[in-house]
Amino acid sequence: MSITAINDTPVYSGNVIDLSTLKIASLFKGTTRQFLAEKLNARDIDSIVSKEKALWHAILKFKTTGDVVDNVDIWLEFRSNIHAANLYINDSLFFRNGTVDTLSLISDSGKNLVRKRIPKSYLIDGENKLEIEFTNYKSKSNTVIRDLSIGNLEAFQNQTAIMTTAPILLFGIFSFLVLINLVMYFSLDRKKVFLLLALLFLVNSILVAYEVLYWNGFVPSASLINSYTIRGGLEYGTYLILLFILIIEFEFGSRTILLAILAYLIVYTITITTSFNVAIALSLLPFLLGLKALWNKVEHSIVISVSLFILLTFNYLDDYNIIENYDFVESNFIITSLVYKLDGLGLIVFALVMIFISAKRILAKTKSLNEANLKLERLEYQFLQKLILPHFIVNSLMSLQELIANKPNTANKMIEALSKEFHLLSTMSKKKLVPIHQEIEMCNAHLKIVSFQQKAKYKMNVIGISGDELVPPTIIHTLVENGITHGYSGNQNAIFDLSKKEVQGTIIYRLFNDSDKTKSDLGHSTGLGLKYIEARLEECYPERWQLRSSKTRNGWESIIEIRSVL
Template sequence: MCNNLFAQSELGNITFNLDSSGINLIQQWKVIFEDNPEFANPNFDDSKWQGLESLSENYKGVRWYRQSINLEGELREFDFLAMNTSTLVSAYEIYWDGNLILQNGSVSNSLENEIAGEVFQLAKMPKDITTNGKHTIAIRLSNQNSNEPFVYPQIEIGYHEEVHDVLETFFNIQVLNGTVFFLAMLFNFAMFFGGGRHRAYLLFAIYCFVGLIDLVFTTYNLQNNINIALLPYFDSFYYIVSPLSLILLSVFFINNFEIPKRNLHIGIIATLSILLFLLIGRESIFLLSFYPIGLAIYAVKKRRIGSFTIFIGITAQVILAFLFAFGILSFGYTIGIIALVFCVNLSISRQIREQSEQLESSRLFSAKLETDLLKKNIQPHFLSNTLFSIISWIEESPQKAVELIQALADEFRLVNKIASKKEIPLFEEIKLCETHLELMSLRKDAKFKLEQINLPESEMVPPMIFHTLIENGLTHAFESGENGTFTLSCEKLDGNTHFKLVNNGSLLKELEKSNDEQISEGMGIRYIKTRLEECYPKKWEMNYGLKDGLWQVNILIKNKI
């Protein structure tokens, strides 16, 4: 949150250049665990005070800190110096050359009398006390309302405008980070509920939600400048949310990339998260970040789809978070979050696309196999029946048998011509149907005809669908020697094409006694449905049944261009 541009050689010798820009960090202090107002006097002899590095005891109560600073250069005309004291807890007073420039809360040696101050404070220094030369900063502090038994002050000093800008920039960055998590959470929840309920989206949405809650509390703290006494409650929340976010990210990796020994990994990351956060606090999040990186590396080695993309995202996020934490890149954490969210969603999208392609490929392959099988069975279906008829006619009427053989040859010629095609013009399908009716008229010694109503002859249709329906009708709807009529009509409306085939067979009366469940779907109907799905995936409807004593089959092809 600052640039370490301060000049510091040893304890008690810090220089701040008034001509420079940037913010200087003061973190070396002398300390004494006593309370005496003379400690604020710049002429007080603090040579016997200890340095922070030599202390090992924990202490609750009042203590003083002192440090000297040299101001060099010329103070800006329209600005003044200020100090950011946000790291101090829980009540304190700031003195500059013996002058009280900030009081935050009420310092006391007892918890009952100490009044905790607010988290974020700026100590503003009038121009008349920030002249060139040596100055003394003294801090009187008590920590009765803090969880920190010993306080290591880190005070930022610089021009007020720049110190204020740093705080405002930090707040805006947190808002931006929260916005990224919020949008990512909404997107992943939307993809989960509206995109097939893929578990990867749900897990990452929950991870984003936890990250958002963490940032909401941080932003609330910055915006409302909460009382320091409330910090323990915020810390308790952080101690829960921070490891939880790492656990959720690891669980996402484990599930998304099918990492073996799932429960073992979840147990390890949960245990490490709790132990490290208890031992070293929130800084442990950097160490824990290497666990999901290790999971991503494993997935890359196993060539899991999208694993390399996520590896790039999580690695970039960790590196950029380090740069942010050490003050090298102000927007490092934000850029890291964006990189992680982008790479994760890109990886999930690739996985789902791959799964969809595999599913579609399997479905088409299955449909092709079914179509090929049905074609191999549907074509010999009428052949066997016709050959039996030829055998009968050879003995009774050789001439009739010859005509039957000729008609059968004509039909075979047409079937061989069109059977392997995906679509054929309607007039070729009609010609095949009429040839079949002529053949069946000879075979059954009856008269069969096909009436046509509004048929667009150039319309493309899957081969043999009406031929199969007519063959089914001849088999199941007509008595031997019974004449019959089939009527095929077409109607176009709103881009949809509606075909209707009707027959008037006398055996239909028997079907009236059956319910829909008793009317079985034979090989012919399955063949027709398979060919329709092959040509018009999910864009067709087919129904059949008795209506007004006639058998009707309706085929609707949607949005057929």
């Protein structure tokens, strides 16, 4: 936009003029107002003032007419990182932004953005003088005047709408995504990728919230960390979090983790010391990681890589203002605001892709669980039938008949054992998890019954188990029964050892028997018993269990491993 000027002094006629961009300022130092330079803009002032701490005066002039003064409200917008400043118009104090102290102490920091209507009595027909009195005793770097504009309130409010509409919209979306991922983290086996996604969107919600506060003047003009450093840190941190999300999602190893971190540090160091755009360079790293997953044909790597390419492209378009000069951008302030936040829209695309992948996995898992439940119900029915097979009842009745005739007291003990086993079986079978001491009681009852039947000694030793541990019902009982069926015959004695230990977050149950058989069907069995155990484990610990059986030096062992939730 062209600016009318008379003798290099801009003339205000109603359109916004940013005086900080024009080389019209004169700079003075100290209480004596030592003249330093003239025909300066804001950058020139910063290059001089940032070299030493002192009291400074910057004087700028603009012209206006009496007709404009009388008929138009003139507003001033002052945006800076100067800790505190006093602004004068024609030598009259216009406003204080914080407290300016001529000593080395400064208190009461001002706001980053101030807008005020200039009283008509302050302005004159002709040349007007605008003076900024400020110090940089707190920090030499707090000397940047980002905006010093005169204009109308509507234009300034429209600027705020443009700079905050998209951030407000993105804040709502990012906050929702934080909640969604936290819900999925706590409801879906606490997978770390959901926690990192929640952190990613939390960081970006803070980033856009900060922008909303900044453009409404709710941010201190100066702090220990300036606003650009804060926003840059949040933005650059986004790409580091994104790298870890991809590493977990694609299940890369520790070597890739170290290389990714090293690449991030190298790229960041190079870009901040050169003129290359930091955000674009850092957003390239996740895309390259996606290409690596694509090369390895990792599941979902295609759609994730496409979303990362869109993020990289949007970053490039945003940081180099590629499309901001097109006519359609200025057609609506909402469109303009969205164009200014293309990098945020790129993250939304990535979020939609991750939600799609998560939804797909949830549907697959739900389908799998439904199928497992149906299978489990059928197996439970069939397994209960198997447990009370006629030959087991016949053998028990025949043993009872003999015991009643010859050893009535022993017969009573066998009847008690039968009653106890069937009672526990009927109460436990419909539960998802039961205390392992009930499982052990049922196993002991079964071993007592078999001892009576086979006229041998069957017993089980328990090692390292408190009894309060929860396990799926009848899985140990099933292993014991399989061990008896495939490991012993006649009146051979049998010893079972049930033990538990925990190694690096994995609970390991081991059932050992001292069978001397050289072959066993247990390791390769496709019978109902083992199918029942597998269905129960999958129902309670989806994709976190392992069941195996093998011959040992002194017998056979069956091992159940249950990994803890990460």
